[in-house]
Ligand code: C2O
Ligand code: CU
């Protein structure tokens with residue numbers, strides 16, 4: 001029903017609200033049995049306001065609403081979207097940066113150590129909640145799906161920004177509805193700055209460029225088309241046939257002959273990108289999900305799964321004015337049935353090409369340009385790439401409590417659905433092997449087992465795995481891609497191609513409670529490739 005309102009093409013999936021109503025369960029009822037008194041299932045938004053720490057004095061107090069809207073993406077009819085709109089109640093109004101002609105929410109800018117209050121108002125005809133992807137916040141502020149609010153209600157967030165400088169983001173997190181809501185336009189960047197970053201001497205202001213890459217499909221009336229309802233489409237994840245950057249197709253970045261900082265987010269539902277420069281020059285990588293690396297690294301390409309971020313230093317000073325180059329996605333075999341390469345199909349919905357409907361015209365792993373760069377004027381500013389960008393304190397594997405017996409999480413298909421250790425999401429459920437001690441350092445191992453029989457044979461898929469609430473470090477990776485992963489920085493999402501396995505080091509500090517870990521292919525997440533983990537403080541554990 002909600003799909004009908006927003007998307008141009010009908011889906012035969014029953015909406016979650018309809019399902020809950022027919023099952024006689026209110027949307028708030030699913031919180032029943034919450035184990036923390038604060039999480040009273042009957043709590044209304046107004047009660048939640050009272051629950052929050054009194055005397056919280058925000059440095060930045062904003063109202064953020066999710067609302068239906070219209071944006072001009074193509075000539076002619078505007079596109080109906082859902083979007084985040086924000087305004088500053090208290091604090092510096094320059095902390096909200098609107099992206100021109102975009103459905104994306106404003107960039108929220110904050111400094112480490114600041115206190116932020118966000119009054120989220122849900123005005124879309126669907127339940128929703130906001131998650132601060134990559135931020136380290138208390139469980140009740142993290143946007144767990146059990147906190148969803150219906151249309152017309154608010155949810156109050158108050159937290160201190162504890163993260164280091166970096167490119168984080170926010171998006172909805174209602175269970176089963178994250179894919180369509182993000183696809184409909186709900187997402188924005190949350191950029192944190194700190195003193196170390198300011199001292200690094202990187203390009204700033206207009207030379208610090210956010211780039212959110214997403215794929216979308218449109219019908220002939222310029223309206224978004226989501227899943228057709230075909231089962232295989234949900235198994236694979238949604239793939240659009242047009243690449244948008246900051247909400248714009250055929251995105252062109254005009255630059256001067258100088259250095260830029262590019263902050264790239266893969267905001268797509270399921271598409272992975274193998275980033276490279278069109279002319280084959282190496283990428284200079286300066287940052288990942290959790291901020292700056294210690295020093296720059298050079299790569300011929302970088303794999304970027306959904307929700308991952310990478311920051312590049314891009315110096316155009318060696319190009320003559322008039323040069324045109326592009327950031328491209330190189331062809332890659334995703335291991336899916338018939339793979340992009342073996343199928344020999346290249347994307348047709350490419351830049352400058354026609355728009356077409358049908359989600360498989362640009363297969364995952366196809367090669368295509370992402371955005372073009374026009375070097376259009378001279379600038380004598382010379383900035384040199386800093387040798388040292390930041391300090392990263394390395395966890396020591398030997399300090400972990402389970403180095404010899406890591407928690408292992410197998411990613412596989414069971415009974416026609418994607419699972420983690422054979423399990424799917426249940427709102428309140430935490431298994432024994434999903435409980436961790438607060439203040440402990442652990443090794444978690446994820447294994448992309450691939451396999452599993454799909455309707456049409458073996459299903460192998462990339463899975464971008466994300467942990468809520470924590471930035472972590474990669475301990476080791478058994479990779480089939482060999483190059484292209486930036487595992488030396490702080491991460492909150494890691495991409496696992498079929499057959500790959502990874503060990504990460506996570507420290508469960510500060511905030512006890514229930515957090516999520518999941519595949520960030522949003523269709524996989526919505527079908528339940530998501531689980532809770534519980535951080536037990538010494539007091540509450542038995
Ligand atoms: Cu960006 Cu639980 O997700
Ligand atoms: Cu997250």
Ligand code: CU
Pocket residue numbers: 418461462463464519520521524525529
């Ligand atoms: Cu997945």
